[in-house]
Structures are given as structure tokens and as C-alpha cells.
Amino acid sequence: MKVVKAPAKINLTLDVVRKRDDGFHDVEMIMTTIDLADRIHLTPLHTNRIMIDVTKGYVPNNENNLAYQAAQKLKERLGINKGVSIFIDKQIPVSAGLAGGSTDAAAVLRGLNDMWGLGLTMEELAEIGLEIGSDVPFCVHGGTAVARGRGEQLEFIDSPPPCWVVLAKPPIGVSTKEVYQRIKVDQLTHPKTDVMVQAIESENFKQVCDHLENVMESITFNMHPEVRKIKERMKQFGADGAVMSGSGPTVFALTQNDSKAERLYNGLKGFVEQVYPVRLLGKKHT
Structure with a gap:
């Protein structure tokens, strides 16, 4: 096996x-x-x-x-x-x-x-x-x-700076197809991908957190307001940066501080059942 x-x-x-x-x-x-x-x-x-x-x-x-x-x-x-x-x-x-x-x-x-x-x-x-x-x-x-x-x-590209990733998933499913159907490309504010690459390669954790961005967020937030509330909670509990992953509904927070990661985990557990404090990997398989 x-x-x-x-x-x-x-x-x-x-x-x-x-x-x-x-x-x-x-x-x-x-x-x-x-x-x-x-x-x-x-x-x-x-x-x-x-x-x-x-x-x-x-x-x-x-x-x-x-x-x-x-x-x-x-x-x-x-x-x-x-x-x-x-x-x-x-x-x-x-x-x-x-x-x-x-x-x-x-x-x-x-x-x-x-x-x-x-x-x-x-x-x-x-x-x-x-x-x-x-x-x-x-x-x-x-x-x-x-x-x-x-x-x-x-x-x-290089791996991002090491940090905690605290994920929270509400008990709902999101239709990726439906999110894509609601996207109006000409109305989007586009993330600065090149700036994020520079932040990662210069190991600037603050800049990585400042440039987390997902154009699907606003659409999923409108469809499922509870996803927006998770991100707001993460900011309240001291996340250095937070953003939704993919079409959602999982939102994740980044921090390099152990006690802050614990505070995020404990604070979110009272709000949503599925919370995962994990580390960034970022390394290729061999």
C-alpha cells in the first residue's frame, strides 16, 4: 500500500x-x-x-x-x-x-x-x-x-513568508458556476498580481497581507452574507490579512504571531464550527 x-x-x-x-x-x-x-x-x-x-x-x-x-x-x-x-x-x-x-x-x-x-x-x-x-x-x-x-x-515563484493560516468555513456550499455567471469583468477592480509576486519574493509579509484580494468575494458576500461576517470577525480578532479562497465559502486569515493565531482560532470557533489553524507549505512536490 x-x-x-x-x-x-x-x-x-x-x-x-x-x-x-x-x-x-x-x-x-x-x-x-x-x-x-x-x-x-x-x-x-x-x-x-x-x-x-x-x-x-x-x-x-x-x-x-x-x-x-x-x-x-x-x-x-x-x-x-x-x-x-x-x-x-x-x-x-x-x-x-x-x-x-x-x-x-x-x-x-x-x-x-x-x-x-x-x-x-x-x-x-x-x-x-x-x-x-x-x-x-x-x-x-x-x-x-x-x-x-x-x-x-x-x-x-518563491514560497510566501512562513505564517499561520487560520481557515473558517461556514456550513454552506457555493456554486462556482453561479458566481462566474454573475461576474461583470468590465466592472471589476483587478488585484495587483505583480505587486503580490514582488511582496512574496522580497519576503515582505505585511505587503503580502495588504494585497490579498479576490474579485469573487463581493459576489459570494452578496449571495451569502455570513461569509462576509467571517472576514469581518477575522479582522476584529487581529488578522494581519484576510480574504476568501476561490469562489468560497472558506475565508482565511494570515498571521505570523502564535498567540494571535490562537486568538483567531478561539474567536472563530464560537462563530463557525469548521475552523482550521494550519501552516503555510508553499513547497513543490518532488
Whole structure:
């Protein structure tokens, strides 16, 4: 059996640049990994099939699961007649804007590449991952990157300064599709992606916090006012910076101060059930 770590991602910035002719949107965003992770257990099977089991009941345990699709794509692409049992120990909240499904798929690609001795490069695995979802290529590599296009064009940069990341997710789901449908690109105030890159590369934590920005925030806040309240609480409890991740509903706060991280955690726990104090990872998988 092989166990692979599948870390969540957060968006330090998220910009929507334009709507494309195919109905999708071009984005520009900075993503980084955090130490909140699912564990993927891969066990070889003697029969040529894929089995999947998940600790959380509301995650699909069939071909609708992105981890299942990752194994299926590998088998199809390389003509593999082997079976695998995939068990997902789910720690990342579901439908939270943290790429939980995408990172599971990426971990399966990395794990099976190793277990089956396929010898594929990270770039080749990322290319297969793109057929599953636009966040999967980033999750294959991990680390910190500026993502463009649909999220698949990756420019890797330095890791942000080490800090605490305190995440809070309200008990709601957000439809990414619905958020995108409400975006009016010509009315957006665009994040300064280049300034955030400079802040990260100069290890200027204050500047990183000052330039956290997500153009989807106002839309999700209007649809779900409780998400706005979480961000306001984070500011009240002393967060150095706070912003929503992805299309939400998870909001995260950054701080380098241990006691401030504890205060944020304790203060938010009285307001919302799912709160996670974790560290920034930001390093690429090898």
C-alpha cells in the first residue's frame, strides 16, 4: 500500500481577466499550498478495476470522484491492466474553495505513477490532470504559482513568508458556476498580481497581507452574507490579512504571531464550527 499526502490550496489573489468565446473565463491568480491535507491510500488489486472509498459520506465513491477519474485516465492513456483500491481519508472540507477534489486527483496521479513504476514526469502528470480539472495541474506540482488561462498555465515563484493560516468555513456550499455567471469583468477592480509576486519574493509579509484580494468575494458576500461576517470577525480578532479562497465559502486569515493565531482560532470557533489553524507549505512536490 502507498499513502500520498494531498494538501489543500488557497488563493492569495484571484482575478478574472476576461470571458472567453468558449464560455469559460481567463483568470490570473496566485495559489499556494497549506498544511491541511487529505491522505490517499492506494492498494494494488489483483483484478483490473478501480475501487474507491471515502471517510465522508457526502463525497462520491464512484466515477464522479476526481480521484477515480485520475486513475481511469492513467489506465486509459497508458493501456494499464492493473487495478487499485483508493481510500481517501478526507480532512479538507468539501466544496470549500480549497481544491479538495483536485488535490486528491493529483495525489492519485503522483502515487500511481510511483506505485506502477510509470516514470512519467510532473509535467506529463499535470497534462493528464488538466483533462480532469483546471486546478489539478497546480495540485500535481504543489508549491506557489501564478496561474493563468483557465488556471493551467503555471509560473512557479518563491514560497510566501512562513505564517499561520487560520481557515473558517461556514456550513454552506457555493456554486462556482453561479458566481462566474454573475461576474461583470468590465466592472471589476483587478488585484495587483505583480505587486503580490514582488511582496512574496522580497519576503515582505505585511505587503503580502495588504494585497490579498479576490474579485469573487463581493459576489459570494452578496449571495451569502455570513461569509462576509467571517472576514469581518477575522479582522476584529487581529488578522494581519484576510480574504476568501476561490469562489468560497472558506475565508482565511494570515498571521505570523502564535498567540494571535490562537486568538483567531478561539474567536472563530464560537462563530463557525469548521475552523482550521494550519501552516503555510508553499513547497513543490518532488
